[in-house]
Amino acid sequence: xxxxxxxxxxxxxxxxxxxxxxxxxxxxxxxxxxxxxxxxxxxxxxxxxxxxxxxxxxxxxxxxxxxxxxxxxxxxxxxxxxxxxxxxxxxxxxxxxxxxxxxxxxxxxxxxxxxxxxxxxxxxxxxxxxxxxxxxxxxxxxxxxxxxxxxxxxxxxxxxxxxxxxxxxxxxxxxxxxxxxxxxxxxxxxxxxxxxxxxxxxxxxxxxxxxxxxxxxxxxxxxxxxxxxxxxxxxxxxxxxxxxxxxxxxxxxxxxxxxxxxxxxxxxxxxxxxxxxxxxxxxxxxxxxxxxxxxxxxxxxxxxxxxxxxxxxxxxx
Amino acid sequence: xxxxxxxxxxxxxxxxxxxxxxxxxxxxxxxxxxxxxxxxxxxxxxxxxxxxxxxxxxxxxxxxxxxxxxxxxxxxxxxxxxxxxxxxxxxxxxxxxxxxxxxxxxxxxxxxxxxxxxxxxxxxxxxxxxxxxxxxxxxxxxxxxxxxxxxxxxxxxxxxxxxxxxxxxxxxxxxxxxxxxxxxxxxxxxxxxxxxxxxxxxxxxxxxxxxxxxxxxxxxxxxxxxxxxxxxxxxxxxxxxxxxxxxxxxxxxxxxxxxxxxxxxxxxxxxxxxxxxxxxxxxxxxxxxxxxxxxxxxxxxxxxxxxxxxxxxxxxx
Numbered sequence: 001x002x003x004x005x006x007x008x009x010x011x012x013x014x015x016x017x018x019x020x021x022x023x024x025x026x027x028x029x030x031x032x033x034x035x036x037x038x039x040x041x042x043x044x045x046x047x048x049x050x051x052x053x054x055x056x057x058x059x060x061x062x063x064x065x066x067x068x069x070x071x072x073x074x075x076x077x078x079x080x081x082x083x084x085x086x087x088x089x090x091x092x093x094x095x096x097x098x099x100x101x102x103x104x105x106x107x108x109x110x111x112x113x114x115x116x117x118x119x120x121x122x123x124x125x126x127x128x129x130x131x132x133x134x135x136x137x138x139x140x141x142x143x144x145x146x147x148x149x150x151x152x153x154x155x156x157x158x159x160x161x162x163x164x165x166x167x168x169x170x171x172x173x174x175x176x177x178x179x180x181x182x183x184x185x186x187x188x189x190x191x192x193x194x195x196x197x198x199x200x201x202x203x204x205x206x207x208x209x210x211x212x213x214x215x216x217x218x219x220x221x222x223x224x225x226x227x228x229x230x231x232x233x234x235x236x237x238x239x240x241x242x243x244x245x246x247x248x249x250x251x252x253x254x255x256x257x258x259x260x261x262x263x264x265x266x267x268x269x270x271x272x273x274x275x276x277x278x279x280x281x282x283x284x285x286x287x288x289x290x291x292x293x294x295x296x297x298x299x300x301x302x303x304x305x306x307x308x309x310x311x312x313x314x315x316x317x
Numbered sequence: 318x319x320x321x322x323x324x325x326x327x328x329x330x331x332x333x334x335x336x337x338x339x340x341x342x343x344x345x346x347x348x349x350x351x352x353x354x355x356x357x358x359x360x361x362x363x364x365x366x367x368x369x370x371x372x373x374x375x376x377x378x379x380x381x382x383x384x385x386x387x388x389x390x391x392x393x394x395x396x397x398x399x400x401x402x403x404x405x406x407x408x409x410x411x412x413x414x415x416x417x418x419x420x421x422x423x424x425x426x427x428x429x430x431x432x433x434x435x436x437x438x439x440x441x442x443x444x445x446x447x448x449x450x451x452x453x454x455x456x457x458x459x460x461x462x463x464x465x466x467x468x469x470x471x472x473x474x475x476x477x478x479x480x481x482x483x484x485x486x487x488x489x490x491x492x493x494x495x496x497x498x499x500x501x502x503x504x505x506x507x508x509x510x511x512x513x514x515x516x517x518x519x520x521x522x523x524x525x526x527x528x529x530x531x532x533x534x535x536x537x538x539x540x541x542x543x544x545x546x547x548x549x550x551x552x553x554x555x556x557x558x559x560x561x562x563x564x565x566x567x568x569x570x571x572x573x574x575x576x577x578x579x580x581x582x583x584x585x586x587x588x589x590x591x592x593x594x595x596x597x598x599x600x601x602x603x604x605x606x607x608x609x610x611x612x613x614x615x616x617x618x619x620x621x622x623x624x625x626x627x628x629x630x631x632x633x634x
Contacts, residue, residue: 105454106433108429108479109426112429112430113426115422118426125587130573130576130590131590132591135423137418137419137422139418162478162479257447259446259447270438275450280452282451
């Protein structure tokens with residue numbers, strides 16, 4: 001007689017790596033979004049591997065049988081949270097830890113590339129034009145990083161290592177972290193404003209016309225958090241009116257960014273396809289992380305990275 | 318009766334900043350290249366402000382009356398050194414110290430931008446194409462920095478701060494610096510090979526076909542030293558044959574790079590117009606540095622940054 005093994009439902013067409021290690025200890029069932037609702041009630045665990053999918057919200061079974069644990073292979077959980085899931089006793093965990101350093105490096109890359117005018121250098125090269133310019137020194141500039149989770153903290157470390165003076169802003173002021181009351185003051189003095197916050201009711205469109213209005217005309221804005229942290233129309237106007245010098249968005253209200261979006265050609269805006277945290281090998285890391293968490297869960301031990309479902313993120317230090 | 322003040326001949330059409338501070342203590346005479354030879358014999362000091370000019374070599378008066386001190390407002394002095402100047406008792410100094418941190422930041426910008434595939438992101442943006450890629454983590458990669466002067470050492474510090482494992486190669490092995498014997502071994506293991514050496518007889522075209530041949534196919538080569546450190550045709554072939562993954566040249570054998578040069582459109586090559594060290598404000602810094610040196614010289618004190626004219630650079634620590 002075979003002992004019953006828990007069923008792990010994986011939301012993704014492609015099989016995640018490393019799950020073979022759970023052979024005999026878990027029954028792995030793959031599903032696409034269309035079949036999620038019918039398969040959720042029989043699952044013990046849901047692994048949301050496809051971080052672009054919003055299917056969980058529509059398919060969550062409410063009061064009926066449901067997974068006891070949902071793991072998101074992403075830093076944000078906004079794409080799967082819904083009131084029924086928040087109200088349930090199902091535990092939600094995320095991939096906190098896998099993306100911190102990659103996103104921090106990505107932000108550092110943008111800051112340095114902009115300071116050194118690299119995008120324009122590439123333009124001049126296409127035109128075979130030799131045009132010498134003086135560029136900015138990064139050491140001694142000021143950054144305001146909004147979002148005091150692991151990504152924001154890693155970003156602060158990376159920028160500090162380059163000699164940038166940094167200020168970190170979080171929901172709750174504490175040692176080394178400013179509270180929301182300091183935000184406008186810090187943003188108004190920053191050369192670099194970095195959005196790295198989770199998307200919650202409090203952070204929805206926190207970067208709006210008023211906030212772009214208090215930034216310096218020389219300021220550069222970067223969003224590596226979630227698209228809805230930003231009022232995209234307000235950002236477009238701020239760039240057009242030169243309230244700020246430039247911006248880089250890696251995340252958007254609608255992803256993929258539609259081909260007819262005006263953002264693609266907005267002067268001063270760098271558009272990238274939600275890839276700041278996605279380094280080569282991270283699929284392996286995400287798979288290995290889930291396997292490790294599963295082994296704890298199956299052994300009845302406490303799960304790491306448990307999301308505060310009311311807040312929408314893992315409460316930090 | 319007015320006491321005689323020394324004559325400072327400035328090779329540049331534009332007046333350098335800060336020299337007004339020497340009013341009454343120096344007679345400042347500007348010259349272009351065409352009039353340099355006739356004015357040199359009467360000058361006590363030559364300030365080579367135009368770092369692109371090779372005019373000093375042709376105009377140097379040999380055994381005749383000549384400046385007792387030549388200051389180059391640049392890190393390299395290859396553009397002004399000639400056998401007659403080397404053999405004379407004229408002291409040559411350079412702008413060591415002004416460019417170190419800016420060049421180091423520029424190298425860090427290139428390394429991060431390439432690791433994060435930023436040039437391709439900008440291409441896709443122009444095509445309104447959303448194409449997610451996985452990119453490289455910089456922390457944990459290996460760099461070999463060739464040139465153990467202040468620029469090379471600052472570059473090592475900047476890359477180390479990003480978590481890169483670095484090796485520094487100089488002419489003479491010493492603590493923290495590998496000698497030339499280790500060069501091929503280090504280059505063959507490096508993800509990033511950075512040329513930051515002065516141009517001397519020993520370093521002329523040190524990056525040739527053989528040396529590109531020992532690099533990894535994934536290696537990226539950066540030259541922020543002098544164009545003639547590199548055999549440009551060999552680099553073009555190495556890129557075309559994928560011996561290495563890519564390169565960035567900020568300096569060239571011929572500058573400005575001619576509009577018909579094949580280098581402009583070489584796949585995998587980033588071309589920039591000799592600007593890595595030129596941050597906003599550096600003209601002020603260079604002017605202030607000369608004023609400081611002049612005050613020491615006029616007081617009969619020892620000059621800093623004295624170039625070893627046989628070697629072609631300031632011997633270091």
